[in-house]
Amino acid sequence: xxxxxxxxxxxxxxxxxxxxxxxxxxxxxxxxxxxxxxxxxxxxxxxxxxxxxxxxxxxxxxxxxxxxxxxxxxxxxxxxxxxxxxxxxxxxxxxxxxxxxxxxxxxxxxxxxxxxxxxxxxxxxxxxxxxxxxxxxxxxxxxxxxxxxxxxxxxxxxxxxxxxxxxxxxxxxxxxxxxxxxxxxxxxxxxxxxxxxxxxxxxxxxxxxxxxxxxxxxxxxxxxxxxxxxxxxxxxxxxxxxxxxxxxxxxxxxxxxxxxxxxxxxxxxxxxxxxxxxxxxxxxxxxxxxxxxxxxxxxxxxxxxxxxxxxxxxxxxxxxxxxxxxxxxxxxxxxxxxxxxxxxxxxxxxxxxxxxxxxxxxxxxxxxxxxxxxxxxxxxxxxxxxxxxxxxxxxxxxxxxxxxxxxxxxxxxxxxxxxxxxxxxxxxxxxxxxxxxxxxxxxxxxxxxxxxxxxxxxxxxxxxxxxxx
Amino acid sequence: xxxxxxxxxxxxxxxxxxxxxxxxxxxxxxxxxxxxxxxxxxxxxxxxxxxxxxxxxxxxxxx
Numbered sequence: 399x400x401x402x403x404x405x406x407x408x409x410x411x412x413x414x415x416x417x418x419x420x421x422x423x424x425x426x427x428x429x430x431x432x433x434x435x436x437x438x439x440x441x442x443x444x445x446x447x448x449x450x451x452x453x454x455x456x457x458x459x460x461x462x463x464x465x466x467x468x469x470x471x472x473x474x475x476x477x478x479x480x481x482x483x484x485x486x487x488x489x490x491x492x493x494x495x496x497x498x499x500x501x502x503x504x505x506x507x508x509x510x511x512x513x514x515x516x517x518x519x520x521x522x523x524x525x526x527x528x529x530x531x532x533x534x535x536x537x538x539x540x541x542x543x544x545x546x547x548x549x550x551x552x553x554x555x556x557x558x559x560x561x562x563x564x565x566x567x568x569x570x571x572x573x574x575x576x577x578x579x580x581x582x583x584x585x586x587x588x589x590x591x592x593x594x595x596x597x598x599x600x601x602x603x604x605x606x607x608x609x610x611x612x613x614x615x616x617x618x619x620x621x622x623x624x625x626x627x628x629x630x631x632x633x634x635x636x637x638x639x640x641x642x643x644x645x646x647x648x649x650x651x652x653x654x655x656x657x658x659x660x661x662x663x664x665x666x667x668x669x670x671x672x673x674x675x676x677x678x679x680x681x682x683x684x685x686x687x688x689x690x691x692x693x694x695x696x697x698x699x700x701x702x703x704x705x706x707x708x709x710x711x712x713x714x715x716x717x718x719x720x721x722x723x724x725x726x727x728x729x730x731x732x733x734x735x736x737x738x739x740x741x742x743x744x745x746x747x748x749x750x751x752x753x754x755x756x757x758x759x760x761x762x763x764x765x766x767x768x769x770x771x772x773x774x775x776x777x778x779x780x781x782x783x784x785x786x787x788x789x790x791x792x793x794x795x796x797x798x799x800x801x802x803x804x805x806x807x808x809x810x811x812x813x814x815x816x817x818x819x820x821x822x823x824x825x826x827x828x829x830x831x832x833x834x835x836x837x838x839x840x841x842x843x844x845x846x847x848x849x850x851x852x853x854x855x856x857x858x859x860x861x862x863x864x865x866x867x
Numbered sequence: 868x869x870x871x872x873x874x875x876x877x878x879x880x881x882x883x884x885x886x887x888x889x890x891x892x893x894x895x896x897x898x899x900x901x902x903x904x905x906x907x908x909x910x911x912x913x914x915x916x917x918x919x920x921x922x923x924x925x926x927x928x929x930x
Contacts, residue, residue, distance in 0.1 A: 751924035
């Protein structure tokens with residue numbers, strides 16, 4: 399099948415259902431392409447050939463029996479390596495987890511996609527224990543940005559974003575605590591969804607900061623993102639923070655447009671601390687959505703600060719036995735931060751959690767007036783691998799913690815965010831823009847993203863170096 | 868909340884590490900103190916905020 403990697407997931411699924419191509423042919427082609435091109439990006443830490451070919455054969459058999467093979471029939475996907483995938487060791491970007499046995503069952507999200515007919519082809523690189531925004535992994539190597547291999551893919555779900563941007567898979571799964579879906583989506587120039595906190599089950603996923611952890615998908619089209627989001631929705635008693643709500647699918651509403659939606663651009667905190675390209679892209683998206691005002695999110699700086707404290711403490715608490723027993727097995731990029739997090743006073747954490755309640759109320763008040771807020775996703779486009787500082791307005795700031803400066807205040811209170819890509823924002827590099835809604839209003843985000851895609855303001859083609867061959 | 872004038876990151880890390888079972892070498896204490904200083908710097912805006920007494924911590928345990 400020629401150029402399958404340029405097609406979106408829904409086109410592939412349609413071709414499989416119509417028997418224009420078999421799921422096995424697509425799986426074979428996907429595995430061969432990953433083998434050939436992944437060395438250029440280092441997105442995959444494991445290929446799950448046996449599982450993929452078995453899944454594909456099951457889809458083909460289902461079609462032969464004239465059964466419904468599912469909305470994602472034969473579509474290859476891969477998951478950040480903190481998701482359990484049957485038969486694979488769940489690494490969470492670490493070498494410590496190599497002691498674990500292979501997963502006996504899939505994470506809930508992986509199982510949902512496989513049940514929808516999708517074919518799992520592997521596991522993807524990430525920052526160790528998801529504590530980072532760059533996917534410069536000491537143990538498994540850096541993931542390279544498909545738009546420029548000398549630059550970071552973003553993180554912590556860097557492998558997930560790079561695999562989609564390089565056309566290795568049309569869909570992938572990541573996780574987002576402080577920006578780990580939105581940052582790599584921005585730097586790799588694709589769509590990424592961080593749903594409302596508690597919307598999607600996280601069971602079978604290695605947690606980083608339980609009170610802030612979300613899961614979500616990446617894709618190169620809004621339709622694909624909607625399809626995978628719809629497939630992921632479902633009640634799972636195994637996740638104690640999942641909120642019991644009916645499924646609210648979005649695939650059928652993508653053509654509804656944005657008439658009547660109240661849309662504003664976030665300024666103040668969100669207009670400071672970034673490079674011009676971030677603001678210009680945000681402006682282009684705001685104009686594309688005819689945003690009618692500029693508004694400020696009160697106390698965003700304090701919110702980001704509180705998210706940082708909770709992350710430090712909770713992240714360290716989950717890893718404390720290994721920090722005590724084998725600190726040298728952690729990456730130098732995360733070890734000292736985790737050790738420091740283990741020493742954060744309880745008073746600070748409780749203060750931060752109380753601030754979270756106050757900030758939630760302020761955000762809720764703002765969202766009474768607006769359906770969608772538009773803000774940059776990252777302060778810069780992809781930076782060179784190994785770069786430690788970012789110069790903003792003549793001031794040098796540490797790059798790695800500040801890549802999440804615009805995403806952290808939003809996930810702190812669990813709002814749904816759809817990151818949309820603006821190509822060629824800085825030279826040939828893309829950058830993302832956050833579309834933010836009130837809790838449980840993913841629907842308006844998809845409507846707006848579809849408008850931006852139709853108008854051409856936002857597109858997410860396979861990165862040029864990976865479009866041919 | 869932070870009394871920066873009297874806060875000594877190295878002394879704090881040295882004293883607090885045994886409370887959570889961490890045995891740190893002198894070299895590592897220096898590195899962790901530097902990381903803790905970053906926590907202090909980035910966490911400062913949150914800790915400087917005044918909260919009303921009725922503000923409860925966000926996570927709610929559901930029995």
